[in-house]
Amino acid sequence: MIFTYNLQDERIKIPQKTTFKDHNxxxxxxxxxxxxTYPEILGEELLILTTEFDKFDKTSERLDLxxxxxxGNLVVIELKRDNTGRTAELQAIKYAAYxxxxNLDQVxxxxxDYLRRRGEQAEREHVKSKLIDFIQxxxxxxxxxxxRIILLAMEYRPEVTASVFWLRKFGIDITCVKITPYxxxxTALTVESSIIIPIPDAKEYLIQVEKKELSEGSQSLSKQEYLEFxxxxxxxxxxxxxxxxxxPLPRNYYTISSGLSNVHYEWIFRGRPRNAFSVELHFENSDKLLNQKQLVRLASLQKTLEERTGENVIITKEWGRKxxxxxxxxxxGEMSEELRFWAVNNMIIFFEVFQPEIDRLKKSGL
Structure with a gap:
């Protein structure tokens, strides 16, 4: 219920429910x-990337926002002024598929392009930093x-809510937000915005249940594979x-401490589905400048590492935010004997090439 309380006469007034159509x-x-302008209406902090997007391949369809x-997930937002009709969720799923x-560069x-259409200055590197900084x-x-998908409407038909509940069981992240005008x-409308799916009071519980149900089966097999590998x-x-x-834990990566704070070695599978495996040395201090200084010292060993491993060494100066x-x-992505030999042999080479310099960094306090 929405109501107003008058501080002077101490009376409660219940505003009359209306429709958006009645007020044009x-x-x-x-x-x-x-x-x-205020994406918080949807119940969370979002960064609007673009509106009325219609640059899909081989179709002229246009998503709202x-x-x-x-x-760091994309969120397709589909709006309906009145009721959802019978197929709002299907429409949004199409847009999500598109x-x-x-990828990040395209985003x-x-x-x-969106910012420039609004008349704002938008340098690509500045925009990239803005997006990366927004991601927590x-x-x-x-x-x-x-x-993800967020539906926003004044009324939800039962065909839509039934479909949303069913799709969420299979890991499709759909949120339904209801807006009600009073x-x-x-001269003024009061608009109430509320999340109806998942039910707010049970949101965290329901999400965990959905994740658990989804993980039972094929994902549990993957976790066991990672543990054994x-x-x-x-x-x-x-x-x-x-x-x-x-x-080892049931996840796609494994870390080994270097003895220097926030610097570690790592084995990791990448891709969805997995299609690559890496041996890596990470610099993950909260101080970006410190990460850069340590990287410069150890990147000087690139030629030695390439000679020892016979592989192309990738230097990533900016990864994540810092x-x-x-x-x-x-x-x-195949957990073969060849990959196991490659992983262990090259991790040993990483130790032999980098660890003496890391030990010197420790002594220097860097």
Whole structure:
């Protein structure tokens, strides 16, 4: 319930529920502009990337708004002024499918174009920094291929809500936001915005249940694969360089401390589905300048590392928001004996090439 309380006469007034149509509030001209200006209406902090996007391949369809959330996910926003009709969720799924191929560079370009259409100055490097700074997920590297969906409407037909509940069971992240207008007087509307799916009071619980249900099956197999794979690598590494190594966890990467704060070695699978494997040295201090200084010192060993490994060494000066890394990569996601040998042998080379210099960095206090 929405009500107002008068501080002078201490009376409560209940505003009358109305419709947007009755007050000539339009979907594109008004509601879209509200969300574009105040995306918090949708119940979370979002960065609007563009509006009325129609640059899809082989179709002229146009989505209302495209946004970025703080985990680095694309968010397709579909608006309906009145009720959703029977197929709003299907329409949004189509747009999400169209957007699923967008990478970070393309997202940067479309946001630059959006800002320039609004008459704003938009240099590409500045826009890139703006997007990366907005993302709070410290493991973010690239836009994934599973955009989220937010539906906004005054009324939801049961066909739509039933479909949304069913789709969420299969890992499709759809949020339904309801907006309800109330008339205060002749000059102002009060608009209530509320998330109805997932149910707010149970949101975190429901999301965890959905993730658990989704993980039971194929994902649990992947987790077991990672555990067994990294346990085998650690065993082989321990045979050649005895030490106490961390117990592997069911995830796609494994880290080994270098002894220098926030600098570590890492094995990691990349891609969805996985299609590459890397041996890496990470610089993950909260101080970007310190990461750069340490990288410069160790990047001087690039030629030596390439000679020892026979691989092209990749120097990534800006990774995530502040980090940096040095890596070599093998283009395969198959957990073969060949990959296991490659992973262990090259991790040992990383130790032998980098660790003496890392120890000197420790002594110098850098």
């Amino acid at each position: 509030i339009l979907e594109r001209k008004n509601i879209e502009k509200w969300v574009e 495209l946004a970025l959330d703080q985990d 957007c699923s191929t967008l 940067i370009d479309l946001h630059v 997920n410290t493991e973010f590297e690239e836009i994934n291929d599973r955009p 008339i205060n007087d002749e 990294y346990a085998d690598l650690v065993s082989k590494l321990g045979d050649r360089i005895p030490d106490t190594y961390p117990k 980090w940096a890394k040095i890596s070599i990569e093998k283009k395969t």
